[in-house]
């Protein structure tokens with residue numbers, strides 16, 4: 001089968017590999033669509049993310065969907081021909097976190113496209129049947145692939161426990177911020193303010209349902225939120241930029257008794273946070289890491305048309321043009337690039 005390997009930073013090589021046979025509890029999936037995530041681009045550019053270093057050729061891509069080609073010997077809830085979205089992290093199932101149900105925190109998770117585990121820029125992937133979810137007729141594999149970033153947003157929205165009518169600030173209008181905006185809207189948020197530094201992304205956020213946008217390269221976030229909420233602060237902040245100033249501002253722009261959920265990962269591991277504000281305002285300040293038990297809900301939201309992900313996608317290119325797709329994905333206006341591995 002055909003795969004694309006990242007062999008060194010900035011270099012993809014198209015190679016042939018043995019088509020995998022599904023293990024007893026696996027399905028073999030013919031991949032159709034894979035979204036390009038910021039972490040794929042980071043590995044492509046730098047060959048590492050923190051301690052995760054690409055030392056052997058690595059297949060990138062963890063936002064994937066395709067068609068079941070074969071079922072392993074133990075059988076499956078799926079049949080050949082079923083279209084599926086693949087949840088990219090398969091946890092060990094045995095550790096304390098897995099037993100507690102917080103399987104997104106499993107220290108031994110195998111996560112696609114994270115060294116040493118290969119991802120989905122490949123014709124076929126053999127994957128645990130429990131982490132392959134059937135897509136209904138109305139949901140394409142192109143949309144199904146985006147169950148992954150949508151899942152990041154659904155998990156963060158749950159961590160934020162957004163209540164009906166609450167005012168939410170989403171910092172960052174990249175793919176994760178856009179998905180959070182959609183998830184917060186679906187969760188019944190009232191006003192949703194989105195901040196970014198790229199005007200076209202803020203325009204897109206308005207088209208996707210943001211009530212107000214703030215270009216923080218022109219105006220301070222603190223002043224804008226102060227004006228918008230008449231000094232009260234927002235009920236909930238979901239930080240989805242990873243930008244140090246945005247993270248540092250979260251405790252100031254949230255109201256007393258409000259909630260901050262951080263998704264974004266900063267290049268600075270340590271950021272000054274006004275800890276007295278945490279206490280004095282009695283804030284809930286929480287992290288949100290990947291997702292758990294979100295795929296069925298993501299698929300249901302797509303099927304019922306509650307959330308549309310098509311408007312997040314800027315372009316679709318074929319896997320034959322993966323280098324060009326990764327170069328284009330880095331343009332500042334681009335929110336999401338999609339790669340077609342086969343045709344639906």
Ligand SMILES: NC(=O)c1ccc[n+]([C@@H]2O[C@H](COP(=O)([O-])OP(=O)(O)OC[C@H]3O[C@@H](n4cnc5c(N)ncnc54)[C@H](O)[C@@H]3O)[C@@H](O)[C@H]2O)c1
Nearest residue numbers: 038172174175176196240241242243246263264265289290
């Ligand atoms: N916690 C998790 O499980 C998880 C999962 C996926 C991504 N992430 C992280 O979430 C963040 C967002 O992911 P993404 O793929 O959307 O990234 P992205 O880089 O595509 O988007 C970030 C956006 O933030 C904007 N931005 C830059 N400075 C800003 C500022 N000061 N205020 C507001 N916006 C600003 C950028 O212009 C960009 O549009 C990244 O840090 C990523 O590493 C975390």
Ligand SMILES: C[C@@H](O)[C@H](N)C(=O)O
Nearest residue numbers: 037039114149152290
């Ligand atoms: C969750 C996923 O999208 C993220 N890029 C990660 O590797 O954790």
